[in-house]
Amino acid sequence: MTSRLNYGKTFLLGFGFFGVSVIWGVYNAFVPIFLANKFHISAGVIGFFMTLDNIAALFIQPPVGAWSDRVRTPLGRRIPFILVGAPISAIAFGLIPVAAVLPLFVACTSTLLLSAALWRTPVVALMPDITPSAFRSQANGIINFMGGVGTIIALQTGGILFDMSPNFPFWLGSALVILAALVVYLFIEEPKEYEIKSDENRNSVSGFFGFVREKFLVSMSGLVAVAAVVALLSMTFPDLRTVGSEFGLPPYLILGLIFLAAWFVYLYVFYMAREVIFEQEKSGLRILLAIFFWFIGFSAVETFFTLYAEKHLGLTAGTGATLLSVLPLFFVLFAIPSGFIAGKIGRRMTISIGLVIIIVMMVLLYITPAEALLTGIAPLPLVGIPVVEGGARMLTLAGVLLIFGGIGWAFININSLPMIVDLTGAEKIGTYTGLYYLFSTLSAIVGPISNGIAIELTNNNYNIIMAIAPVFFAIALVMMLGVRRGEATA
Structure with a gap:
């Protein structure tokens, strides 16, 4: 491992996360359409079906991460999972739109969910494997930037291709996944120095x-x-x-x-992870709990924002989605800068600033009247919204707040994984990457349910999510204040 960040290899490794993001961007956008229009499945069952990816990730990714720490092959300990999982994912993904009957459709999606969960943790664990501790935040910013580009391609290009043929976005996704896996295989060389004897493997x-x-x-x-x-x-x-x-x-x-x-x-x-749970100094447990709570808060916005825009702001669902799009856009734009900011002021401080930004953003969304939130500030093509019917697309006050939300989310999300993997040595990076996905995925399951119950208890007041979500982010902030480890080391 070199003592500096290799930008070329980091961008090439980002193709792995790029492939993962393309798959899930297309999957989340178009699989519900097949279920509703082709197989006439009810909305409740579609909702259950669309949580299966989180359930598969919850059960598979943590043990696979730990398993990959112990695998030793001529290709390395992570690459074999990618070479097995990515082609299976690509084939299953490409067959989804041509499945004529529901059992075959379920078989294809189930195969995709299982195979995708098999290689996501190893491909993400490759980043700290090949990157020195001091540059892991910057590298994670680059990789998340590539993932964001993959999501944008999936939604923008996928939407155009879907109108041409429902098969095309899935076939494009399959091709890009194969390409991404090949790029990682051909250009990323795993470190050779981590060895484990066969009897040690049996003992584990x-x-x-x-x-x-x-x-x-x-x-x-x-x-x-x-x-x-x-x-x-x-x-x-x-x-x-x-x-x-x-x-x-x-x-x-x-x-x-x-x-x-x-x-x-x-x-x-x-x-x-028993050493994280029982260690006397609780930094590891605090970070994992912080991750759990801030993802619960973020899931409130991600899941219910279009309904919030429709019921509270008086917008259409489509316009609400456009309004929200500035958040992931600015997350992508600030993915790389947030890593470099953490390199200057520290990861814990950067994450804490991000948490404060999002708390303030959500509180302002909650207390500001809907009419004021829709005040036009400046023209903004593509991601702006028309404040009057037929008018030009404008950046609104709500849009400005969501821009800050995207920046704050980049500060948080880019630096959390590097903190987790720097709690341990190189021999357990996959295990700790799996723990990161365990807590984040569990919150992705718990979050929409708990926030949905809160909305029902307040007589379908969707503005309540902007009051509840900051509480979860505040709990995460309290957890982060007690963290003493996880910063970059020389």
């Missing part, structure tokens, strides 16, 4: 199963509690029976399998 595996045996009684009591919760949910929520009828499975079986898999994965991750 036997140690895990010994840990499971040790926690057997705890596991059994947990599973009994899970069974009781599953039974209660099955009796309480009729929507679960709808899910079962659509997919031919009883709801208790669906939930039971999910909870059983979750229990095993959490035992595994708990074993791999």
Whole structure:
């Protein structure tokens, strides 16, 4: 590993994240359309279906990250996962639009979800593998910039191609994933110095199963509690029976399998990360909890903003989506600068500034009247909105606040993964990358549910998300104030 940032290799590695972003950009935009128009699936079941990627990531990415730490092949410890997972993802993704019947469609999407979860953690873990600690924030900014470009291509080009043929955006995505995997394979060389003997590998595996045996009684009591919760949910929520009828499975079986898999994965991750949980100095646990809480807050905006724009601001859903688009746009624009800012003032300080920016942004959105939020400030093509019907696209006060939100989110998101991986040595980078995805993905599941309940309890007042989300960001800020490790080292 060199003592400086290799910009060329970092941009080339960014193609891996570029490929991941293209897939999910197209998937999230167009799979619901197939489910609704082609297979006539209800909205509730579509919502459940679209959470399966988070569920797959929650169960698969953490143990795969830990597994990749222990793999040793002539190609390295991360590349084999990419060479296996990326082609399978590309093939399954390309078959999604041509699946004529629902079971085949589900088979293609399930294969995609499983294979994509297999290689995402290893490709992200490659960044700290090949980048010195002092430059990991800058490198993560470059990689997230590439991911943002992938998302923009997926949405902009994908939308044009979808109007030509529903197959085209998926086939483009498949081709770009193969290209991205080839670029990583051909141009990224993994470090060779991390070795592990075969008997050490066996001991780590036997140690895990010994840990499971040790926690057997705890596991059994947990599973009994899970069974009781599953039974209660099955009796309480009729929507679960709808899910079962659509997919031919009883709801208790669906939930039971999910909870059983979750229990095993959490035992595994708990074993791999026990030093983070039980270490005397709690910086690692504080950072992971901060990640969990700020993603819950961000999911409120991401999930419900178009409804907030429609119900509170009086905009159409399409105009609301356009208004929100300035946030990810400025996240991409500030992805690289935020890494360099952290290199100057520190990661914890940069993240804390980002949290304060977003808290202020959301509070101002909450307390400012809707009419004032839609005040036109300056002409802004493409991502501006018409403040009067048929008028020119304008940058509004709400748009300005969302621009600051995108900048703050870049400060937070770009520097959190480097802090996590710098809590450990090179031999456990994949494990800690998996922990990052564990907490962020869990919040992506919990966040929309908890924020949705809050909206219902306030008589469908969508403005309430701008009051609740800052609370989660404030909790994250408190967590970050106690962090003492995770900064770049020489």
